[in-house]
Amino acid sequence: VPATADPDFAAIGAKLDGILDEAQKTTLAGFRLLDPHGVVIAGGGEVGQSFVAVEEVRQALAGAYASELRLRIPDQPPPPLYSVSRGTKVRVFVALPVELDGRVAGVVYMSRTPNNIVKHLYGERGKVTLAAIAxxxxxxxxxxxxxxxxxxxxxxxxxxxxxxxxxxxxxxxxxxxxxxxxxxxxxxxxxxxxxxxxxxxxxxxxxATHVSHELKSPLTAIQGAAELLRDSGGTMDEDERRRFSNNIVTDAGRLNLLVRRLLELARAENLAPSGESTTIGAALALLPVDARLEVRVESGSDIGLGISGENLAIVLANLVDNSARHGAKQVTVGAEKAGERVALHVDDDGGGISAANRARIFEPFFTTRREAGGTGMGLGIVLALLKAHDGTITLVDSERGARFEINLPVA
Known part of the structure; x- marks a missing residue:
């Protein structure tokens, strides 16, 4: 707004006008010097204009520092890319009051377009390059x-x-x-x-190799006996016929026993713990009376074991049967608690196990009684049952007979 400045202030502005021009060239900022009434007394072609209506100028005339950020409305086409100093669309305006003896004697009004980020990065190109390399x-x-x-x-x-x-x-x-x-x-x-x-x-x-071998022998014997009976044409006497018939029945029984033991072994290897518990006394009560020997409980008959009575009975039955078949007359069973585990021992007074066979007794189908009908799967079933219940079994040295030690969790 056109206005008339006080002559004294206008004279001061005229003296400072050259200084403002030099400052503008150095800082690239626009400077306006205003008198106490907000009239421009120096700076550019706006001398004689009143800025009192501008908010930040009004605050500065009241004695307070003020600044504003405004969008630029250019009157020229956008600058080229390389003219980055004018590439931003905002301008900062600052009004700084000049006080003398406690009164506002004038206002320094400045404005500048901030540097474009591209120009700043170009100015710091060395650091930017090092950062990119890092x-x-x-x-x-x-x-x-x-x-x-x-x-x-x-x-x-x-x-x-x-x-x-x-x-x-x-x-x-x-x-x-x-x-x-x-x-x-x-x-x-x-x-x-x-x-x-x-x-x-x-x-x-x-x-599979053992199974095929074990099944092949009785099958071959059955087939041979049946073929002889078929091809005899009635010329075979009664004693021979009875002998071959008995061989067929015996081998068929062996096959039946092998199949049953295979099923028992498969069931034991895939057994999931039931969470049931038992004691030695309860498991032995499930066993039929064996006239071949005496079974005696030495200690720990009432200690709880983490295995069902039926499964522990199967374990003990296999061990007792092995003892009886090897000449034992007495089997002694005992248990001792050790923390969260129970150690069982099963001893007999039989002939024991030879040093050559001790390392093979838990192998499937290993038996020294094959002619007497042994399948060699009893201890394999025992081992699988105990493993399913987090248990173990080992053959240990003893002065007489055989001694097995079983380790099971406490119930």
């Missing part, structure tokens, strides 16, 4: 560490998996480099699983 180098370092600690062990484990799947037993060994503890734990768990699966596969293959 970020790139850090990224490459992280990538190398990732490849070393994660990717390479994973690819090695994948390659090892393919070799194991192809049947390479040499592949079941630890990796050369694990990278991280988690990868080492994963690799160890995987290889442990592969070894257990391989052992299970070997066990199944061995078991």
């Amino acid at each position: 970020i790139l180098g850090g990224t490459l370092l992280i990538a190398l560490v990732f490849i070393r600690t994660v990717s390479r062990p994973i690819y090695a484990l994948i390659e090892r998996t393919k070799r194991i799947a192809a049947g390479d037993r040499e592949a079941m060994r630890p990796l050369a480099h694990h990278g991280t503890r988690e990868m080492a734990a994963l690799s160890a768990a995987f290889l442990d699983m592969a070894q257990k699966l391989q052992a299970r596969s070997d066990s199944i293959q061995t078991f």
